[in-house]
Amino acid sequence: MAGALQAIRYERGKLEILDQLQLPTHSEYIPIQNTEDGWDAIKQMKVRGAPAIAIVGCLSMAVELYYMDFKSRKEIADYVSDRLKYLVTARPTAVNMNEAATKISSMIKDMAEDSDLSVSDFKELAIEAAEIMFEDDVTINKDIGRYGAEHIISNTEDVNVRILTHCNTGSLATAGYGTALGIVRALNERGKIDHVYCTETRPYNQGARLTAYELVHESISATLILDSMPSMLMAHHDVTAVVVGADRVVGNGDTANKIGTLQLAIVAKYFNVPFYVACPVTTFDPCKASGKEIEIEERPHHEMVSIKGQKIAAEGINCWNPAFDVTPAELITGGIVTEFGVFKPSEIKEKLASILSKNKENSGPGLQRRSSYSSLKLAEKSD
Ligand SMILES: CSC[C@@H](O)[C@@H](O)C(=O)COP(=O)(O)O
DSSP states (O other): OOOOOOSEEEETTEEEEEOTTSTTTOOOEEEOOSHHHHHHHHHTTSSOSHHHHHHHHHHHHHHHHHTOOOSOHHHHHHHHHHHHHHHHTTOSSOOHHHHHHHHHHHHHHHHHTOTTSOHHHHHHHHHHHHHHHHHHHHHHHHHHHHHHHHHHHHTOOOSSEEEEEOSOOSGGGSSSSOSHHHHHHHHHHTTOEEEEEEEOOTTTTIIIIIIHHHHHHTTOOEEEEOTTOHHHHHHHSOOOEEEEOOSEEETTSOEEEETTHHHHHHHHHHTTOOEEEEOOGGGEETTSOSGGGOOOOBOOTHHHHEETTEEOSOTTOOOOOBSEEEEOGGGOOSEEEETTEEEOGGGHHHHHHHHHHHHTTTOSSSHHHHHHHHHHHHHHHHO
16 A cells, blocks of 8 residues: 555644645645634645545644643633634634634633643643644544444345545545545455545545545546536446435435535435445534534635636626535445444434533543543653
């Protein structure tokens, strides 16, 4: 296998991201020195993909914090909460940044009350909270990959599978490995891929520029198709499953993902092809009852009518550029693949609530387990 693609490079006090606007022709890492840089990179989509947005947002806060001096724990807690709220405003549909902001802010607020913690140890904990997300992401994605691959293999008679995917959900959209593309990677590691089809994903072309790049990089047998071709593809070729990522899965299983996902799900239903959504539990938003409540980001019209400054549409035409659509739960026929297993959309809220409450005390990915670990480490250090 080729060396892993790395969208995010981080060491304490230093963050760089691979500028995805320049891919696939140029690979340039750009520095993110503070939360303004983080916000701009997310807004302009130099980094994109729900998990990567949250990781870069939080790490930009960590880098900023690292170079600052504070007088009290409360000052740090207020600062962190303010910066994270600001980062959430960069892109509204993907819930991961909002989820991370809420989790880190409330953890930091609780720990600010702990008078045994020095200001500098407290600052370190705030930084570590962001670092934990980055460190855990690949493990989470590998679990998603394993569950998804096993589910697909055990629910098909195909010896080797043909997968259709949309947008980019791979190493470039996460800390590494990927979610939906992580399932493709896991299938490939098991020698089970016959072929992968990826859609170009207009207007930003994440499929043509990024997913195709990742598939070629890993020598996975793959074909690029236009966004208008999935029905033609399913009419003429056997597709084992459609596997996509998610920006927000709400309580009833309705799922917001890259524009074009809904039509893929409708076509898959027509041709009786199982349709899977793959995402970490941080993409789950149980507070919203249905997809109607999801705010859909609208992107600037210039992204539709020009490519790298070159006009491709008639001057003066009106445009509509929603970045995401919502797939109703009933069309997610294969299931929702998470790091805890594959769930039916109708059962995901209940099942995740039970798993997460059991895991809260002593395991599970993310801040709960690791923050108590960090507190222990700091306590040991001060003994
Ligand atoms: C693992 S990424 C999952 C989703 O974020 C992905 O499918 C997607 O819709 C990305 O949209 P983008 O606008 O490129 O951020």
